[in-house]
Amino acid sequence: MRCLLRKRRTWASSPRAIVTGDLIKRETSIIILVKMKTKLACIVFLATLTATAQITAIKAGRLIDPDHATVLTDQIIIIRDNKIESVGKGLPIPPDATLIDLSNSTVLPGLIDCHTHLADGPTDDGDPTSQMKKTAAQVAFESVPNARTMLLSGFTSVRDVGVYRALNDIAMRDAIAKGFIIGPRMYVAAAYVTITGGAGAMTGFAPDIQLPWNLHYGEANGPWEVRAVVRKLVHDGADHIKVLSSGAVLTHGSNPNSQEFTLEELQAAVDEASHFGLRVEAHAHSPQGIKNAIRAGVASIEHATMIDDEGLALAKQKGTYLDMDIYDEECIQEAGRKGNIPQDFLQHDRQLGELHRQNFRKAVNAGLKMSFGTDAGVCPYDRSVRQFAFMVRYGMTPMQAIQSATVNAADLLGHSDVIGSIQPGKFADLVAVNSDPLQDISLLEHVQFVMKDGKIYKQQ
Numbered sequence: 001m002r003c004l005l006r007k008r009r010t011w012a013s014s015p016r017a018i019v020t021g022d023l024i025k026r027e028t029s030i031i032i033l034v035k036m037k038t039k040l041a042c043i044v045f046l047a048t049l050t051a052t053a054q055i056t057a058i059k060a061g062r063l064i065d066p067d068h069a070t071v072l073t074d075q076i077i078i079i080r081d082n083k084i085e086s087v088g089k090g091l092p093i094p095p096d097a098t099l100i101d102l103s104n105s106t107v108l109p110g111l112i113d114c115h116t117h118l119a120d121g122p123t124d125d126g127d128p129t130s131q132m133k134k135t136a137a138q139v140a141f142e143s144v145p146n147a148r149t150m151l152l153s154g155f156t157s158v159r160d161v162g163v164y165r166a167l168n169d170i171a172m173r174d175a176i177a178k179g180f181i182i183g184p185r186m187y188v189a190a191a192y193v194t195i196t197g198g199a200g201a202m203t204g205f206a207p208d209i210q211l212p213w214n215l216h217y218g219e220a221n222g223p224w225e226v227r228a229v230v231r232k233l234v235h236d237g238a239d240h241i242k243v244l245s246s247g248a249v250l251t252h253g254s255n256p257n258s259q260e261f262t263l264e265e266l267q268a269a270v271d272e273a274s275h276f277g278l279r280v281e282a283h284a285h286s287p288q289g290i291k292n293a294i295r296a297g298v299a300s301i302e303h304a305t306m307i308d309d310e311g312l313a314l315a316k317q318k319g320t321y322l323d324m325d326i327y328d329e330e331c332i333q334e335a336g337r338k339g340n341i342p343q344d345f346l347q348h349d350r351q352l353g354e355l356h357r358q359n360f361r362k363a364v365n366a367g368l369k370m371s372f373g374t375d376a377g378v379c380p381y382d383r384s385v386r387q388f389a390f391m392v393r394y395g396m397t398p399m400q401a402i403q404s405a406t407v408n409a410a411d412l413l414g415h416s417d418v419i420g421s422i423q424p425g426k427f428a429d430l431v432a433v434n435s436d437p438l439q440d441i442s443l444l445e446h447v448q449f450v451m452k453d454g455k456i457y458k459q460q
Contacts (some may be wrong), residue, residue, distance in 0.1 A: 014092040038300070052079050056428070057097040060107040062436065064085075066406040069314035069420045070192050070439065077107070079428040083451040086424055100456075102432050102449065108402065110156025110429030110452060112409035112442075113384055114323050115302055115373025118146045118160050136165045142174070147172060147183025149381040156429035156446035157185040157419050159373075159412075161281060161302065166217035170237045182457060185427075187413055190238040191218035192283075193229050195260050230272040240413075241273045241335060243298070245282045246289030259288045266296035279414060281323070284459045285352075287311055294320050300412055304363070305356045310406060312366050318449050320413045323373035324360045325395060327387035329353035330444050331379035352398035355368040357394045371412045372405035385425075385445045387435075398441045428454035436447060 056079040063075040076091035077084060093099065100270050121139040134142075150158060160169045173186035196219045220229040230241055233455055261269075269279045282293035285305040294314045300321035301307070307315075307322070315322060329352075363370060372391075374384040393400040410420025418427050432449035450458040 004074075007028040016105055017057040017275040030049065044092070046221070051396070055080055055094050055097040056100060057093040057360050058100045058430070061103040062106040062423045063422060063424075064106060064108045064110065064399075064402060064438070065421065066399070066403045067423070069403065074103075075107075077250075077422060079454050080082045082428055082455075084422060084424055084426050084428050087422055089130075089299075098403070100459075105166050105432040105434055105448065106436055106443075107422070107430055107432045107449075108437070109406045109417065110427075110431055111154045111157045111385075111405045112157045112159075112413070112419065113150070113184075113374055113376060114159045114231070114300070114371045114409050114412055115325055115375050116150065116160050116376070116384075117160045117163060117377035118150060118158065118186070118381070119143045119163045119172045119188075120165075120377050122146070136168065139165050140168050142183075143168065143172060145180050146377070146381045147176060147181060147186075150376065150384065151182055151184045151452065152447075153382055154386050154451060155184050155430070155446065156383065156427075156433040156450070157409075157413075157415075158187070158376075159240065159281075159409075160188045161283075162189045162192040162218075164192075165295055167236060173239075184274070185419070185429075185452070187415075188237075189240055189242040189281075190236055192235050192242055192244055193218045193220060193226065193233070195219065196221055220265075223264050226265050226268045227272040230269055230276075234276045234278065235274075238277050239279070240299075241269060241280045242302075243269050243280055243282050243293070245284040245293040246286040259286055259292065261292070263296060263412065266293055266298070270297040279412075294318050300374065303356075303375075304359065305352055307359050307360075307363070312362060312368065315363075315368050316366060319369060321369045321371045321408070322360075322363050323371045323412070324356065325375040325378070325387070326360050327383075327390045328378040329356065329374050330386075331383065357390070360391075363393040364400070369408065370404050371409045372401075385447070388441045388444045392441045398438045401441055401442075402437065427452075 011062070025036045033244055055091060058077040059077070060075040060077060061073065063072045065072055074089055075087060076089070076093065078086045078091060078094070078097070104109070119140065121142045136169055167190055169186065169188040170190050173188050175181050176183040176186060210432045218229055220226045229265070233241060243266060245266060246259055256271050265284065273280050279299040282298040283298045284290040284293050284301045285303050287306050287308045288313045290301055290304055291314055292309050294311065298320065300323045301315065302323050303326050304322045376384045388401050391404065392398055396404070407416070407420045419429060422430060428451060430451045431447045433443040434448065435443055437443040447458070448460045
């Protein structure tokens with residue numbers, strides 16, 4: 001502002017009438033000199049602004065380092081604006097730093113949930129067709145508390161894997177990034193890529209009812225239609241691509257045992273997404289749907305409910321992540337007991353819960369890549385943190401469970417350079433609990449401190 005005002009005064013003070021060549025040259029020299037001084041003043045002014053960066057120092061009594069599966073003690077974390085500048089024992093604290101004392105706490109990287117549906121409205125009755133009673137704007141506004149709840153639960157980043165009201169998640173991602181609402185950093189799919197009437201389609205209506213265009217947004221049949229949908233999603237701002245390789249539990253007229261997209265269609269999705277630098281995740285419950293998706297080259301299998309021994313071996317060989325939401329069975333059955341979920345969904349789910357959990361145990365024992373994903377939205381959003389205890393119950397160590405939601409999740413998303421651990425150069429995303437979650441993993445259900453991008457959102 002000062003630079004602009006000073007420049008305006010400089011030009012206003014110059015002579016208005018110059019009649020000789022010598023005077024013109026002299027006046028031009030004076031103007032150039034004044035402009036140079038003005039630019040110098042602007043540079044000094046801007047340098048002063050840069051020097052006033054916000055510096056924060058955190059004293060961490062215990063710090064979990066998921067990169068090395070270790071716990072460090074008495075660490076100092078120096079944060080400049082939204083990035084971690086340095087981490088270590090005995091680091092000098094800058095005199096102008098804001099000090100946060102977590103000496104009696106355990107500090108962890110911000111948690112990452114790799115399977116959420118934040119922009120799908122509230123968890124009313126577990127039936128996506130209820131969205132047809134609402135406008136897209138109503139669904140979007142009713143989704144705002146979901147983002148806030150996830151962040152305050154300790155999830156500073158999420159991979160949101162599809163919405164029925166296409167592009168709602170892009171709008172939410174951007175609203176959070178611009179500071180209009182609070183929530184985790186979002187990497188979004190924008191819509192489901194599914195066969196017509198498939199696991200990601202809006203189904204359950206009479207055949208003569210015509211649905212709005214955006215409820216058919218991601219439908220594709222055949223490799224070239226799949227490529228066209230992927231291109232459309234990329235154009236509209238998707239961060240990754242979600243395909244549905246089998247039937248679903250929570251979709252009317254679907255069969256989770258079925259295979260939906262063919263191998264060729266899945267290969268087309270992975271290849272087309274790769275042209276834009278995007279990764280693909282595949283919803284898959286059935287053994288063949290899982291194996292087709294792995295062979296096609298997806299980055300992760302979502303659910304992997306009925307994965308068989310061949311599928312486990314194939315995932316190990318290909319380095320494919322399994323993102324297994326083993327807690328939400330609790331919510332599905334609870335909703336069933338209350339009569340809050342359609343009976344056909346319960347029929348799909350019957351006998352799958354325990355099979356899912358035992359296959360999770362097999363995957364852990366086989367040393368497969370595992371990430372943390374909850375299908376948030378099936379359960380109320382404040383219950384995602386309860387999955388940590390189930391992961392430990394079914395075979396993981398507490399450190400492995402934490403790694404699944406930090407370094408492993410960041411690796412799956414392709415963003416290990418900025419999230420997933422507390423290291424210099426990464427975003428200042430941190431959470432803290434009052435005691436040691438390696439001794440009691442359920443402590444992560446009661447996060448006491450949440451920082452995202454260097455800003456504190458929760459401190460108790």
